[in-house]
Amino acid sequence: MLIVGNGTVLTFDKDSRVISNGGVVIEEENVIAIGEIEKLISKYPEAEYKDVQGKIIMPGMINTHMHLYSTFARGMDLKTDQPPKNFVEILEKLWWRLDKVLNEEDIYCSAIYALLDCVKKGTTTIFDHHASSNLIDGSLDIITEAVRQTGIRANLSYEISDRDGHEKALDGIRENKRFIKKAQQEGNSYLGGMIGLHASFTLNNETLSEAAALADELGVPFHIHVAEGIADFYESKTRGYKGVAERLNRFHILRPGTLAIHGVHLQEEELEILKNNDSYLIHNPESNMGNAVGAAPIKAAIDKGVTVGLGTDGYTT
Ligand SMILES: [Zn+2]
The missing domain is CATH 2.30.40.10 (Urease, subunit C, domain 1)
Known part of the structure; x- marks a missing residue:
């Protein structure tokens, strides 16, 4: 005692x-x-x-959207004389370059550093969204090792995307399936998983359908960036939807417990879709300011009865 x-x-x-x-x-x-x-x-x-x-x-804080792998990108010099001009260029010139070169040591070290910082700052639970497109199989086990060493409660997911081809998306689906099944069999309340999806604009219809089938099989929801930048919204419009949430709803991605991250460019009527599906809107103000993508309709979401959580998007812990 x-x-x-x-x-x-x-x-x-x-x-x-x-x-x-x-x-x-x-x-x-x-x-x-x-x-x-x-x-x-x-x-x-x-x-x-x-x-x-x-x-x-006080009770420990819960970070509902984290990218542990982004730890070493804080203050990173992109070594370019043409800095990113918009959000998609930030993805292309920083994040999608970084995630391709991560090896086992990088994944472990970035995770353990950020997790120890969580302990120091009073964050006791994290929902992590991982990407390492040239080391997908087993990547969530590397993070698990760091999680166990720090005693943090963690929900892990691998960020499925078609941006590097459909084979990589299938590898991402397999990694989520492998990890979630293992965590479910272990039955440890300190470790769990959701199915990670990058964002609507880098996911084709086939991948969304396959991910939804896996969610049905495993009984878990999704962790996905939703309408963070305007490009995600325009891509759904081009496909004939009112916005990103309407497209994701068509493929049963927005289900009870799904974490819809950002929601900056959600349309007012799409907040109803989140509410009706018991999905959560995760607000990341620090990241939204950093990427200059705009402000999420948080007040309108709360007024409509949507449950809102806070995340750091890897900027801090
Ligand atoms: Zn994020």
């Missing part, structure tokens, strides 16, 4: 209590009591005591 105390406790329960000079009592994996520190120490005199010296004690 452990008492963590002498700090300000923020409960984030239905009463949103703030307890000055508070503490929490932990037994095995559970918090069994919360209150003023003197009362807790006298009630549980046998417990080990950790003095936090006035810091805040």
Whole structure:
């Protein structure tokens, strides 16, 4: 038994209590009591005591959209005299170049660094979206090793895409299937998986159908970038849809628990599609400012009853 105390406790329960000079009592994996520190120490005199010296004690934060592999791209010099002019060029000149050269050591080291930073900053759960197009098979196991070493709770996915050809998309489907089945068999509540999809504009109809069939088979939802840049919206329009969410809904990608990341260029009526499918809209303000893609309709989404989460998109932890 452990008492963590002498700090300000923020409960984030239905009463949103703030307890000055508070503490929490932990037994095995559970918090069994919360209150003023003197009362807790006298009630549980046998417990080990950790003095936090006035810091805040609160539930761990959940990062609902992360790319651990992006760690080393922070401040990266693109070594070009023609810097990206728009979001698609940022993808082409940075991210899609980076993900092709990642090897086993890069994947592990970027993950362990970012996960340790999560521990330091108070983030205890992450939803990661991984890409390494020349090391797909087994890539999620490399991240798992780092996850286990840090004790973070993680949901992992491989970012399926047709941008490097359909064979690579099929490899991505297989990696998600292999990893999710393994995690399900293990039954560890600290590790799980979703099916990762890059974004509507890099996925053909066949791949979306195959991914949806896999989601039915495994009983898991999706983790996908939705209408982050305007190009994603125009591509769905060209295909005859009102927007990205309408296309994804046609292929049953938006289902209960699906993480729709960004949603900057979602149309107002598409928020209803998220709501009706119990999919979540994940807001990444730091990333949206960094890529200059615009602002997501978060207020309208909340007003419509869509559940909204926060992610960092790899910018921070
Ligand atoms: Zn992202």
